[in-house]
Amino acid sequence: MTRKQRRLILIGSSLGVLAIAVALVLGSLRDSIVFFNSPTDIADNKAAVGKRVRLGGMVKMGSLEHGDNLQVRFAVTDGNKDIPVSYRGIVPDLFREGQGVIAEGHVEPGGTFQAETVLAKHDENYMPREVVETLKKQGRWQETAAPNAVPVKASAQ
Template identity: 60%
Template sequence: MTRKQRRLTLIGFAGGILALALGLVLYAMNDTIVFFNSPADIQAKNVQPGTRLRLGGLVKEGTVQRGVDQQISFEVMDAQATMQVHYKGLLPDLFREGQGVIAEGILESATVFRADSVLAKHDENYMPREVADTLKKQGHWMGEANAAPKTQ
């Protein structure tokens, strides 16, 4: 075997090992990847209880209830459905009714979601892209072009 053949064999072997390692990493991450779903998506897909996912939509007006020991309950809605969310912990400062939110956690039943983290929009011009796209598709939000002008 010539030097060139040994070098090419070594490079090929190293590339194969790297490809195998990358495949194993991607396979291991498959269980930890969490995608965004709206309440209507969850009901339409018949997601099984116990499934870990991200729930996104708008916090329904008049549904935020604060309990003892930082227990918070609220509803997340989209055009077709609502879902009750239970969360224990501190909410982001900008969390409020009528605003976009993404909650990550476990689906307990078809209409109840137990969140371990809650994300809210960070200023008046931002809404998570996934939530905005879903709301635009359903006709509930037109984006910044059709938003009311700011008054100060």
């Protein structure tokens, strides 16, 4: 065997081991990635009942209700559809009606979203990129409403 052949075998086997390592890493991450779903996606049954998903949109005006034992009920809207959300726990200080929100949890058989985590925007003009994209697709995005929101790249489509 010549030096050139040994070098090619070494490079080929190294690339093979690297490919296997990448495949194992991506396979293990697939189950832990939580994708963003809009209320329209969930209403159209794109999120399986009981499967952990991330719901994003705006807290619908007039829908926020505080109950006993830190129970909070509200609706998340994308301007097209509304999803009722039930959450038990302390909501972030910046959580309020008309503001952007991301809720992580699962859809119950009745269509209510049972949130395990609620995240609110962090300043006056921030809105999650996924929410901005959804609002732009529906033609409901107003650039002057949130001038410092996360910009949407045209190539992200």
